[in-house]
Amino acid sequence: MSAEFHGLRVLRGDPEATAAGLAGRRVRGVRRHGKFIEIELDGERSFIVHLGMTGKLLLNGAPGKHTHAILTLDRGTLLYDDSRQFGRLELSSGLPARVQALGPEPLEVTLGEFAERLHRRKTKMKALLLNQKFLRGIGNIYADEALFRAGIHPLATAARLKGERIRKLHAAIREVLAEAIAAGGSSISDYVDVDGRQGSFQVRHNVYQKTGEPCPRCGAPIRRILVAQRGTHFCPKCQKK
């Protein structure tokens, strides 16, 4: 491949050195680590991509105002486009420490390990679900949707949950993620896959960005509060501390 970069914000490291390090490499595979994408290259190198809020990797897409990287491959081009520039690109040897430090995959973690990790945390449930060292890959939408399905208040203290409620949350996380993946994700305003296609799970959101609308279970108006500086949506009647 060959690579060119525009702007300095999204790229970690020197643009020239990164382009030189990528030149002539072959892509061996692509793996996901929570929200980090690892493009495995030959020579024990990896190109690490995090999409942030508005990042997109697009295969054979049209470059635009917010295109920060163009990777030219044998079979087409891969663009990195990101209007808010919260995403990051990095050429590294192996996995960076912050990627290795991620918590377990939510679709793989056992109920026992989940419960044990939960008991060690004093923070609010919503903040904990957003913490990538607790579980990798859960973001603001799926944190709110999972807590709603489990009937747990976003301000509930993690360590105080027990038994049945932990089991419900473990199941709710798995269900909401599995359904969202099957639906191609949630496209609110920006998200598209590598072929530019939108997901459809947003039409099945129960609480996320539904402030004031009736709860689908009990009809009470959905409330919005801030937890860990993030908009948090929940049903004040169905979700208990």
Added chain:
DNA sequence: ATCGGTACCTGCACGC
């Protein structure tokens, strides 16, 4: 080690 708060960006919808 863990926590909460702040900084980093652009774009859009809204009210005046």
Added chain:
DNA sequence: TGCGTGCAGGTACCGA
């Protein structure tokens, strides 16, 4: 038509 405000799929970094 502008202009100010608030909001948005996230993480890194800082001090307590």
